[in-house]
Amino acid sequence: MIKMRDVAIIGVGCTKFGELWDRSFRDVFVEAGVSSLEDAGIQGEDIDGIYVGNMSGGRFVEQEHIGSLIADYAGLASTLHVPATRVEAACASGGLALRQAIFAIASGYNDIVVAAGAEKMTDVGPDIATDALAAAADREWEGIVGATFPGLYAMIARLHMHAYGTTPEQLASVSVKNHHNGTMNPIAQFRNEITIDTVLNSSMVADPLHMFDCSPISDGASAVVLTTADAAKKYTDTPVYIKATALACDTISLHDRPDITTLGATVEAGKRAYQIAGLTRENIDLVEVHDCFTIAEICAIEDLGFFEKGEGGRATYDGETAINAKIPVNPSGGLKTCGHPVGATGIKQAVEITEQLRGTAGKRQVDGAEIGMTHNVGGTGGTAVVHIFSRNR
Amino acid sequence: MISMTVARFWRMIPNRYNLIGTQCTNCGQYYFPPRKICPTCRRDGKIEEYKFKGKGEVVTYTVIHTPAKGYDQQTPYNIAIIKLDEGTSLTGQVICDPKEMQIGMKVRSVFRRLGEESERGMIYYGTKFVPE
Numbered sequence: 001m002i003k004m005r006d007v008a009i010i011g012v013g014c015t016k017f018g019e020l021w022d023r024s025f026r027d028v029f030v031e032a033g034v035s036s037l038e039d040a041g042i043q044g045e046d047i048d049g050i051y052v053g054n055m056s057g058g059r060f061v062e063q064e065h066i067g068s069l070i071a072d073y074a075g076l077a078s079t080l081h082v083p084a085t086r087v088e089a090a091c092a093s094g095g096l097a098l099r100q101a102i103f104a105i106a107s108g109y110n111d112i113v114v115a116a117g118a119e120k121m122t123d124v125g126p127d128i129a130t131d132a133l134a135a136a137a138d139r140e141w142e143g144i145v146g147a148t149f150p151g152l153y154a155m156i157a158r159l160h161m162h163a164y165g166t167t168p169e170q171l172a173s174v175s176v177k178n179h180h181n182g183t184m185n186p187i188a189q190f191r192n193e194i195t196i197d198t199v200l201n202s203s204m205v206a207d208p209l210h211m212f213d214c215s216p217i218s219d220g221a222s223a224v225v226l227t228t229a230d231a232a233k234k235y236t237d238t239p240v241y242i243k244a245t246a247l248a249c250d251t252i253s254l255h256d257r258p259d260i261t262t263l264g265a266t267v268e269a270g271k272r273a274y275q276i277a278g279l280t281r282e283n284i285d286l287v288e289v290h291d292c293f294t295i296a297e298i299c300a301i302e303d304l305g306f307f308e309k310g311e312g313g314r315a316t317y318d319g320e321t322a323i324n325a326k327i328p329v330n331p332s333g334g335l336k337t338c339g340h341p342v343g344a345t346g347i348k349q350a351v352e353i354t355e356q357l358r359g360t361a362g363k364r365q366v367d368g369a370e371i372g373m374t375h376n377v378g379g380t381g382g383t384a385v386v387h388i389f390s391r392n393r
Numbered sequence: 394m395i396s397m398t399v400a401r402f403w404r405m406i407p408n409r410y411n412l413i414g415t416q417c418t419n420c421g422q423y424y425f426p427p428r429k430i431c432p433t434c435r436r437d438g439k440i441e442e443y444k445f446k447g448k449g450e451v452v453t454y455t456v457i458h459t460p461a462k463g464y465d466q467q468t469p470y471n472i473a474i475i476k477l478d479e480g481t482s483l484t485g486q487v488i489c490d491p492k493e494m495q496i497g498m499k500v501r502s503v504f505r506r507l508g509e510e511s512e513r514g515m516i517y518y519g520t521k522f523v524p525e
Contacts, residue, residue: 131462140405141426142484145507145519146457146464147472152484154455155474162453162496206472207456207491253426255474255482260453 004106006229006393008239011040012351017220017339018189025061025120026073032221032344033074033116040225040235044076048110050084051100053093053117054343057086059132060121070116090136091292093117094222094346095376095385099245101226111227117348118221119341129217133342136379138253150214150293152254152380154206157295160261161208164310166298168208172199173317174294175212175336181323182333184364187348189218189339199294213294218339222347224354229393238358243279243371244388246272252382263381266303273373273386274305281305284388285369286356287327288349290377291334300375301329304386328366331356346376346385357391402517409519412502414481416443423479447502448525449477456491463508475500475522486521499525 013035015028023031029052037043052070057063067084068077076082089096094117101115121129134143137152160166176196182188199212232239248268251257257264274280281304289304291297298312306327307315315321321329332338332352335345353372355361370392376385407413414425417438422431425445431438454473457464464470471487471494487500500522507517 127462130459134461138426143461144517145472145485145521146461146467146470147484148457148459148461150459151455151457151461151472154457155453155472158455159453159496204456204458206458209455253484255452255484260474 005108007102007105007226007242008229008232009224009242009350009354009389010227010232010235010239011036011042011225012223012354013039014187014222014348014351015220016187017218017341017344017348019122020219021122023219025057025063025118026069028120028219028221029070029116029118030073032118032223033114036114036223036225042112042225042235044074044080044082046112047076047082047114048112049104050082050114050116051097051104052084052086052343053088053095053097053346054086055088055090055093055119056132056135059124059128060119061123089383089385090378091290091340091342092346092376092378092383092385093343094348095374095387096247096346096383098224098347098350098387099247099385102242102245105226105228111231113226114223115226115347116221116223117344117346119343120219121217121341122219126217142253148206150209151206153293153295154209155254156260156299156380157208157293160295160298163261164313166310166313168200169196170313170317171208171213171294171298172196174291174297175199177316177322178291178330178334178336181331181364182337184362185333185338188333188337189216190337209293209295215292215335215340218341220339220341220344220348222344222351224347224350238391240354240357241390241393242387243390244273244276244386246276246386248272248384250381252379254380257381261299262309263299263303263377263384265381265384266300266375266377269384269386270304273388277388279371279388283371284327284373285371286331286353286366287329287373287375288332288352289329289334289375290345291330291336292340292377296377297329297334301327304373304375323364324367331361331364331366346374349374349376350387350389353389357389399515410504412445412447412520414443414445415440423477423481425477425481425483445477445479449475449500451487451494451496451498451500452476452482453496454487454494456494473522488521488523493524501525
């Protein structure tokens, strides 16, 4: 096998997430991209390539050909002709963009690459945005019969409650914990504390999921700059090293899975990542998981091996996933409170882990964080992307 | 109801109206929605059409309060994953009082209108389920 080069993150950037009425799709990705270059201390001329995660420019802003648009408005197209590639895996588009960028460096093809993610979801009404998101599931055999995206996760939640005794209060405790963490994150869309009653008294979206069990519709962009581990110290004193990238796919339809409460893609991507990194779950100091719904976080922490199947709800309710508890989960506030501009989410997770491993996460800093993990899911688990990061090479 | 072009909907009419899927006669596994490649046997598989009997049980369910496009008039409505007696599962609407919904309940398929694009638009039909 050809020897691959080790890869490191040398710069990160992220816009505020939320309903950014005054800013366009172009505005948000330019802001995130420029701030990542400033953080890395590099110029446009240094960039060998860009990978951008974007789920549905076509539906959200009626714009395809996102690679060209990004290179153009970042000022990198007309004279430098920097190659920019859009990648798509629904809500896991950002994680997939990071993975492609890692490949570009590891292979020796490129030396400095920007991995970015961007989504502008509030330029259309919530009906169109919701319908666009439903395309992450099987349009012909789930969507057409009236299954909404929250409805599919609600069916996971229903069976999890039936099989393991998970309660609505335990589901709600995921949202309460993430709202608490979000109060300490300047980019978060929601920065308010809530209680279990806030969740349970919010309107029902798809029984048993209430509005406060669901991540919001958001705008935002994020970017990270990658180079080789050998070169990283030229740019920063605190590079964050990529220890593993893993991707796994599963059936696009929820109904085709042998166990509805287990995301097989998460289990497999997690196993592959641990194996590649030569680490186990005990080595992981913190994890950013894909909490598009509260039940998704519970499944994720079980499927990644942090808790036994069926224990995720209880563990969260008992505080075991809080910052500086047994395993800090979503110290950023997760998708629930940061917001979920779908293409940007997977990159934002990497930005959060980088800040945590650098020790610059402010009030939400996990003490002594050395090794972190991200987990980004497309659809109801048709795709899962897992990355492991370390502050030590 | 999402907007589908006539051809996109029409080409699946036998499957949607009559629960016609496929079976791999090499391993015996049934598939609905129909598959042309058996995930177990892959290119060794022998795929044939199969008309499902339409009986099954609810694996899990939800009651949708924020509807999919075109389902506003039916809200709240029940959506379930139904495991057919032949062993394969699908997603479908179960027509009954939401309070009657239970994991494990027996259901059977019925032919119903799914929705329409607009008052004068295309009407979609397909399979729904009722308690047995």
